[in-house]
Amino acid sequence: MKQIKVNLIFLLLIFPSTLFALEIKEHRFENGLKVLIIENHKAPVATFQVWYRTGSRNEPAGKSGLSHLLEHMMFKGTPRYGPSVFSKIIQKNGGTDNAYTTQDYTVYFEISSSDRIMLAFDLESDRMQNLTLDPKEVLSERSVVMEERRLRYEDDPQNSLFEEVVAAAYKVHPYQRPVIGWMSDLESIERDDLYKYYKVNYSPNNAVIVIVGDVKTDQIIEHVNKSFGHIQSGPLRKSTASSEPDQKGERRILLRREAEMPYLLIAYHTPAFPHEDSYSLAVLSLILSGGKSSRLYKSLVYEKKIALNVDTEYDGFNKDPYLFFLDATVFPEKNINDVEDALCTEIEKIKNRPPSEQEVQKARNQIEASFIMEQDSIYLEAMKYGMFEILGDWRLIDRYLEGIRKVTPEDVTTVAKKYLRKDNRTVGILIPTKEVKSEK
């Protein structure tokens, strides 16, 4: 067995006070591949994940959906393992495997008993280098993705509005396009587009491996080295995306289609973590919509009874500045204008007066507790470390929690004023049209 020359770094990450200590082991091979390992011996299971630092953000114009279609094609075989063999091998060993694509990264993972997890190594290593990309399979899988698009977007009124709002909020930055791709772009993707993209982005120096579970670090590192250590580095890649100019005026989108209820979705441009405002924005989001005791639920759902549900979405976990979302489904027979007014009233309120210390503390508690609860699952644990690593460095987890702890009520008001401005938002409104309904 070849001796590993690379330095092993052992780091102990201690979460202050309430959080739980975790030992993360980081390792980098000469070909640029980084490996993170967390031993967790609670149950005899483990997860193996390969993260590629590429997503829809890295697609050429006119080829939206390329990253995601390639993710599908990664299950369609190499010269060594034919089409659809990958998952069958994992499953007959009692494991499960899957993958997903985001704007910023693409993840492939296996979960299985810890004594079988190493089966995945050669399979993942093989498809990192030797994907077949058979043109016939490309055509067939393209139509599968089109079905997925119909399922998730075309026939889902609220997701359709989401797609419209994001597309309107961005004019320049690739976050404008949906991860799954526009239908006409999908139709234009050929085998060569996939191959070029694969060659540029799928390489050890553009990947991170995360392993969590009942494993022994020294042993597992040897196996990772055997499977991945020999792979040649890929080309150096520029991963800059055009930056979005400031938005200078509200944009409004109307979507008319068959649907049951009117729906409102508002998106404000906001910075991404680790920007100094990202912590206060995360706390602001929870104060507005973190559960039934949050401001928006209490006002719009509980007291005024004008919304069926109301939510905000901000975590800041993107490579580039993304959006702070507010959305509400209108209560039957109620007016969407009243819902929009009530949302704006709540936003003005928090811009004008800082929230109570209790509200801020509650948000901090919710974030800290969720970090601990997530450690119950090796899968979620691996996902968290992989994501922070993609955003820059897994050690940023520490900085994130530290940042959250420091947020004051005044900080919340400051970021609300700075970002939740009318000129900085895109408002989407779903108007249900009369439906044809006949049962036979």
Added chain:
Amino acid sequence: MLVFLLIVTANCLLPTNAFALNVKKTTLQNGLIVLYSEEHSLPILMLTLLVKASPLNEPKDKAGLANLTAELLLEGTRHRKSTDISEEIEFLGASLDTSTSSDYTTVTLSVLKKDINKGLELFSDILLNPVFPQQEIERKKEIIKGSLKHREEDPSFIAERTFRNEVFGEHPYGRLTEGLGETIDSIKREDLIRFYSDYFLPNNSILSIVGDLTEEELNVLVKGYLDNWARANLPPMLPRVFDQTKITKIIKKIDKDLTQASIILGNIGISRNNPDYYAVSIMNYILGGGGFSSRLMQSIRDDMGLAYDVDSSFSTNKEKGIFQIEVQTKNKSAGLVISEIVKQMKRIQKEEVSDDELADAKSYLTGSFMRRLDTNRKIADFLALVEFYNLGFDYIVKYPVYINSITKKDILRVAKKYLNSENYVLVVVANQKKAALKY
């Protein structure tokens, strides 16, 4: 590709011999069964209380009663208003929820160890002292009705609702747990109070606790918070009958302006305690439950490129279950996909499965068991269900034995017995003009 393997429903439990759970079972004086597993790797606690209260216990004209009762537990107690409950639990970063399914209701708590006292105090308060305020009842009814309307936006919800209704007919499994607009409206405060006092009893419940707690700590907490939960006699079971005589082919077509047809095809299934459960599990895995290893996925997705996902499932309940194959495909492929489904059903009813298929299904089902017990939350839910379905705590050891004893002949026999490739129920929600189905 994000298709998760849904080969089994929550009540299907899979084991291994490599992983043993240390479970203690005690029955309190008031009849409450307490299951407990100590797990100190994280400072958290997961509680699942399973109450045998469900649509099986509600009259048809009050459908939704069990669900509404459970929802109202969180909306006011003798000591707290609705808003106090959510404020206190959310301040801890904890969660306290109720949920009603076909056979039972659960009350679940997830809480950090440091907050266990406060968490359990809230848990016992909502469980023992709910007051069902009239105003909160009205509010909740409107929200449930609104959500039901909203879910009509989802074609697979419409298909599922229609399908269950056709398969189960008058049986409570045939209706939505939430009820319907009219039945929800007919539920009065007295009904809720009565349902609560009839069924939310310690001698009708199972409490499962997994986490960072010693037995001594557990005893103090249970004694402190659940000891004065008083036992009482349960009302007699409501009579129920299955109308098994009219097994005919039923086709329901629902027209909506959609790009895809949402299709469900299937028939009545089996109950959880059917001895054929294990043979059925393997047969279903091979047919359509085994994700990318299944025949339906191989043909409809991989070979034909006609769907993102297709799966078959036997969801098993206490009294009866359902068998269904579900798929979405663009309108004009609907007919082709349906005929492929029927073809695959007929094939598994006619020919024995291959040795490889059988071996792979067995190794998946036995080998994946430990993943179903890899979090404290999953263990807590698992223990409650093992007790509820009377599987015995040696089930973990017995399951692989049951699975490994199944032969190809068994698979053929159960495929013939439990799949109906002639007189099935078929629901298609689609743009019917574009789907242009022959039938």
